[in-house]
Amino acid sequence: MRADAQRNRDRLIEVAHEVFRERGLDAPLDEVARRAGVGPGTLYRHFPTREALHEAIMATWIEEVAGQVEKAMATEGGCREKLLAWFEEYVALLTRHQGAAAKITASLGCQDSPLRTKCQTYADANESVLAEMADNGVLREGVDNLDVCRLLGGVATMADQSSLAPEDVRPMLDVIANGVLKA
Amino acid sequence: MRADAQRNRDRLIEVAHEVFRERGLDAPLDEVARRAGVGPGTLYRHFPTREALHEAIMATWIEEVAGQVEKAMATEGGCREKLLAWFEEYVALLTRHQGAAAKITASLGCQDSPLRTKCQTYADANESVLAEMADNGVLREGVDNLDVCRLLGGVATMADQSSLAPEDVRPMLDVIANGVLKA
């Protein structure tokens, strides 16, 4: 790639990050172009669809996921506390941008979505946490990772759309934890 | 209201029902007007916002809710089976139109949404089912109706956006049921 193209691409991602945080993932793309000081044509050449731009944005979060798993697993207390700490991180990551939770989770089951690889990282992280629970013998039989990811995605989507505070999210995560762990 | 106005209003609701079922709740409103054989001005006079039209559409479902509660409570088996039957109905009702689940559930906590009265009907119905569970002594302590509604709304939203089949939704409802009922 030519140096100027690379520069524009980087700048677009940076600006998009900013615009999406301010106005949600549905913000006008021409605004991103304008603020980045490029024409719309340039934006669309680099990112043919809105989703492609979302994907580029989210690449930066992905790197944090592994760290968040570790952090959650280091929580004081038993398995339940660790699991809930992870659930809270999961929801916090998904709700970082307005509108992101629904889109990421929707692409979980969809093979051909460009977001697929990103949400796979979340799913893998959750799987590792569930595996830890299973190793400790506290996981119910028949609990499927994909289902838990979807449940958490649903909670994150609700939290996103209703602008719920963490203390309003917590009781929902409690119910899911109860449903996932042995009594 | 003048007779011609009433006629147009009825026709708009009827056509909107059709258009929204075909193309989702985000379908172009001008298309609704065109198919109904009225100008856009007429549509916007009767329904100033998209949400107002949604509300009118959903009024017809609301009447079914009470019946669905009864049907679910008549399910063969124990409390768990009844609860799951109701959960399945709840999700089915919310996913009847593409995009409806997220919007209805989002307006649950929001006092000033025009959808509020509609979703209150769902919340009340769910409350009555939870009360039945409590009466039978199978409900966990501290389970809140609003949280369960949001969880179900989240599941419905995921089902909607990923076009999940009932058999893919069921395991999520199982987890919620586990989380809501005593072990």
Added chain:
DNA sequence: CAGTGAAACGGAGTAAGTCTCCGCTTGATG
């Protein structure tokens, strides 16, 4: 059963956003 005023209509028009096309510019290369 006209006449009349208010209610309601319709559609042209404005605005906002998406996305493409193509003539011009610029960076890399020999």
Added chain:
DNA sequence: CATCAAGCGGAGACTTACTCCGTTTCACTG
């Protein structure tokens, strides 16, 4: 420094949301 493909930008075509106002229609009254 000449060349030319890669890349740029922005005008403009298209789509959808929503408004404004001249015209039509209904309901009521004498």
